[in-house]
Amino acid sequence: MIRLQQRPLLGLLVNPFGKTAKALELNGDLLQITKGRHTRSLLLETVTAAPVVRKGTFGAMLTIAYDSGGDVVLKGAAKADAAAFSETFRNAWICFNRTAFDKDASRFDRIHAGVRALAHPARYPAACQIAPLLNDARALDASLLSKLQPEAIGADAPRRIAIVQQFASDAQTERSKSIAAFVDAELDRWRDFFDTVESQPLTPEQRLSVVVDEDATLVLAGAGSGKTSVITAKAAYLLKAGIREPEEILLLAFAKNAAEEMSERVEARSGVPIVARTFHALAYDIIGIVEGSKPALADHATDDMAFSNLIKQILKDLVHRLSDVSQAIIQFFAHFLVEPKTEWDFKTKHDFYTHMESQDLRTLQGEKVKSYEELQIANWLYENGVEYEYEPIYEHKIPETGRRDYQPDFHLTESGIYIEHFGVRRQKVADGSERLVTAPFVEREPYLAGMEWKRQVHADHETILIETYSYERQEGRLLTGLAEKLAPHVTLKPRPADTIYDQIVELNQVDDFSKLLGTFLRKYKSGGYSLDDCEAKSDRMKLGKRAKAFLDVFAPVFEEYEKRLEGRIDFEDMILRAAHYAETGRYVSPFRHILIDEFQDISQSRARLVKALKAQQPDARIFAVGDDWQSIFRFAGSDIHLMRQFGAEFGGTFDNASGVHRTVDLGRTFRSVDQIAFAARTFVLRNPAQIEKQVIPAGTATEPAINIVAVPRAEDERKLSDVLAALSTGSNTDAKPASVLLLGRYRFNEPRMHELRRRFPQLQISFKTIHASKGLQADHVILLNADSGRIGFPSGIVDDPLLSLVSPEEEAFENAEERRVMYVAMTRAKYTLTLLASHSRPSSFVTELRKDPAYDIAAAPDAEPDVHVCGECGGRLLGVTGKDGRIWYRCEHVQHCGNLLLACPSCGTALPRKAEGMTEVRCGCGASYPSCPDCTDGWLVERKGRYGGFLGCVRYPTCVGKAKIATSKRPTTAKPRRRKRP
Structure with a gap:
């Protein structure tokens, strides 16, 4: 203990009001400060500098700085006493700092080494790996480093401390630098592996996706971009680099055949057998491990047709058995099957x-x-x-x-x-x-x-x-x-309700409704929704009476469905039960890397299982490969929201930020030529909710790659044959037969394949629905029946607003899923894509491709119908050949509008039109006629009445416009023959 105090007489001169210290006493790590009659204490750890002694006129002044920003000052001390106190205090202060630093030296050394290692990381500095280091660094800085004084701990320690403090204060920047250093070094280190792991060297984008190893990594793999190569190379890399043991890697696919292919490729590339599994196989295994045996699987779980038939049977049974339920079912079919718009x-x-x-x-x-x-x-x-x-x-x-x-x-x-x-x-x-x-x-x-x-x-x-x-x-x-x-x-x-229901069945209205119910049921179960949730969301979305009528049907159907499981489980139960076991720890996951193929098809329940597995291991990673542009299985429960919000759903946390993830865009396609690749990209990105990706095409087309062929009524087979004949003629018979994939939106679009294969043996022709074609490719693709209508393309029955009740977010963009289906169809083609579309009722997608210059599509000569605007409704007047062989122009909305005009009597082919500001109707052939005073499209021709000749509208009797014959204004062509309807 050492004490310093003012000399009594000097104190009265230099501190007459007692504002500075009268006495200082150092006792261990505590400095006692006396002012007037009051004494307070100051810890050595708060002192920021060694004491300073200055000689004054009235004795020496000693100053001690501390961390509150103030100073302890004692004036009027004897110079020798002040010097001795200062030296003793300084030594105690240095001793205190060095002791404190030495006490946590091993902890500091470990943190310092970890931070230094970020400059040359041996492993990808993922958030889950670096977050503990950051937490330790900040905790040590708060408890010790920020309190240590550089001059008290030697020359080397402050430099080392500064490195740790820089990391603690700007961790995001330091981690970003570390990631860049690791990626550059790793790409170089594994160059030979990337060159040889697949039959062709991996692209720069594919290599980057393999070495990036964030808490959650999303690889955007567009159509034909080599996603299977990426996921195979990733698994092989993890094993060869010693990052993971085989049992720590989980490979997940959605289809059994995809899982089998993945298993074979990974073993071939790495030499280590890893069994890829479907989500359902994994879930079934988890249930078996926890429960000791696997429950029976419902018969319809693996058979969509059986599932749909079960829903239909439940509807039928409810109608016959329960009067209140039957009334709800009949009411929905009678009044709410379609959207109630007028x-x-x-x-x-x-x-x-x-x-x-x-x-x-x-x-x-x-x-x-x-x-x-x-x-x-x-x-x-x-x-x-x-x-x-x-x-x-x-x-x-x-x-x-x-x-x-x-x-x-x-x-x-x-x-x-x-x-x-x-x-x-x-x-x-x-x-x-x-x-x-x-x-x-x-x-x-x-x-x-x-x-x-x-x-x-x-x-x-x-x-x-x-x-x-x-x-x-x-x-x-x-x-x-x-x-x-x-x-x-x-x-x-x-x-009776059963009589009405039998009639509904006879009208084939039950099938589509059963599919809607089935899709709703699967999404309802997998998302963990309740009827109260659905009713509340219906109110928010203002879906009105139709949603209530639907839920009145769904509730008893769901209840009956659950009863009929009779202790067995369906796929939704399977996933949810496995997720529950993982969440509660009854199943202990060994997986530290979860690799997921076709991630765009993930559902809410599958996502829940993945999150539960990831949460069990602090350093577990998710590596997801998918393409939101190809998310087309909403009816099977897939939820595009999960991919669009990937970071929020699956990402890690770092430096107070959540949702930490990395996205890699493969970009390059190995399939389609530029015209097809760019047109498909432009088409799908019309929906601003889709994730934007770059596309690097496989090659450059030397001739038009996308062709639109207009198909007159009942000429589907002839037009298809014409297209196949042209492809057959251009096929090199000495080489492998060109592959031709016929695509239909529905199974009933399939033509007579046996006949086509017999007629065109030079071509390798196959048919698939667009949904079934995912993952396939062909030299030439022909899209059949690209027509408008309820069962056209886009389908009028797919994006029912009712499904929004069991989806996290509504897809506000019109035909959102159908647009993605069209993208899938377009990107199956390598060299040419041909769309066969009705001449009078082309799909809105075809019309968009044809008219928008952004697609840069050169239409075939017959692809663009001779279209005129209908003056009655604003639709299109399209040329058709009547039974009498003459050309008529009929409104596309034939069931509603009925506007019908005979072609020009002079040339017999074109349609006379009235130019703005003109009183006559003129045809391109040169003929002219007086315009009708009563309608927009008609013109006057000579007719006979009870009082003689007059000019009447060519649209009679729809239009009764007329005028007197003026000799000088006779039409320039003869009176047309009596009209016959086509």
Whole structure:
């Protein structure tokens, strides 16, 4: 113990108010400071510098700095006493720092060595490897290093401490430098391995993906980019580099044959047998280990057809057994099978008609109707046993009006009642009154006039007309109101539920609904959803009554499905049970590297299992190879959200950041030439939610690689034969036969393969659905039936909004999954891709490829139909050959619009059109005609009437536009022959 104090007389001069210390006393590691009557203590560890002694006029002054930013000052001390105290204090302070440093020397040396090793890492500095080092460095810095004073611990220690502190303060930068150093060195070290591990040397991108070894690594492997080579090389590298033992590596694939191929390739490349497994095989093994035996697997687990049949059987049994459930099922089929959209949801006729054509608006009686509200009425009539005809010709002949034969919407055959459904709603006006308004694209005044005309017809002929209105549906009373209006005239005889259901089966409506139910069920189970979850999400998404009606059916179907498992398990149960065992530690995972193929197909339940396995080992890594552009198995439970949010779902943590992962883009394709590769990339990236990737094509096309062939009605076989004949002619008969892959969106698209193979022996022809073609390639690909419609391509039945209830995020982009299906189809082709599309109803995908210059596709001469805009609805007027051999131009929306024009009477092929600002309609052949005063597309031709000749619209009787014959204005061509419909 040593003490220093002011000399009494000097103290009065230099410290009259007691603001500085009167006395200092060092006792071990504690400095006692006396000011006036108060004493406080200061630890040596807070002192930031050795004491400083200065000679003054009134004695010596000693100053000691400490970490709060202040100084301890004592003035008026004897110089010798101050010097002695300072020396003793300095030695104690140095001793204290060195002792503290020596005490944690081994810990510091270990951390220092770890940080130094980052400059030349022997292993990839993954977050899970470096995070413990960072935590130790920061803990030591906080407890010791930040408190040590450089001048107290010697010359070398501060330099070494600075290295550790630099890492602790900027770990992200230091780890990034370490990663770059490791990757450069490792690529060089394993150059020979990368050159020889596969039949062809790995690309730079493939090599990078192998040596990168983050907590979670996602390899974006586009079509034909060699993903199998990457995952094979990764496994072999881990073994050869001594990073992992065989039992620590888990290879996962989705299909059994893919797992077998992976196992064979890894053993061949590494010399070590590693068995790749499917998710289900792994899960089954885990269950067996934990439970001691494996439970029986449900018969339908491995058979999609059996699964679909089971759902259909459950529906049928519920209809026959439970009245309340049967009512819910019938209600869904009758009123919610299709999206309940009406003309009020669209701005143009063309948009409305296009939507209607994508929906199967088929009533329970079997006829197709023209609107959703008509469908509701028709199905209500059928449910209640009211016999009706849809759009029959009115029983009384209407005097010549220029109109088509009058066809009321419905005729009740037993009572003779007619029903007209009017597309009008009520609107409040400024004075408080109401007026009737029509849909956005319907002219109000002519429509209201048509309503009055129909009322007058029934009044004149004394037939009973019941009217229904769109505003009644809007107000939720369309069907109850109809029941009230019919009550005086009709006795309802409700059909039994099983009778209605048998009719639904007869109409083939159960199959698609069963697939929807099956897809929903699998996603519901694998995602761990509840009915409350689905109902809440339905409210958020405003899916309305259709979602409620669906859940009313799904709930009893799911309950019955679970009962019928009878102790057996399906694949969803299998994965979830295994995940639970891994999460709770009942299964102890040996896996420290999990390699997953086709990662874009992962489901919520599979992801849960992977996360549980990874969580068991602190340094476990996930290496996922996939392509979100090829995620096309939503119906089987795959969830593209998991790949798009890869880091958040599977990544590690480092330096207070979560979701740490690495993404490597393979980019290079070994399959498709540039025109196909770039067009496919552009096409799929129209959806901004897809992960952007670069594409390096396999070669350069020397001639157009993508061809679009327009197929006239009933000429599918002929056009396909023409394409195959051209490919056969160009095939080198001395070499291996060119492979031709015919692709269809559905199995029923398959042509007569035996006949095609017999006719074109020079070609190696095969057929696959697009889904089944994944992973395949061919020299030439022909996409069949690229047409629009509910069972066209894009399919109108795949992306049902109801599936969003069991998906983490909704895919807002229209036809999102179908666009990826199209990408898969395009990228099967190496040299040429041919799309066979209906001349009159081409797929919207084909139209996009044809019209958008971004795709750089040179269409074949017959690929672009002679298209004109329909003046009635905004659709397309397409040329067709009628039964009489003449050319007619018909609106593409033939079921709704019916606009029909005969080709120019002069040339017989082209369509006369009216140019802006002109009063005449002109044809490309030079002929001209007076334009019709009443319609957009028509022109006037000479006709005979009871009062002689006149000019009438070529569209008569659809249009009754007319004019007097002016001698100087006669058409430049002869009057056309009597029109015959095609």
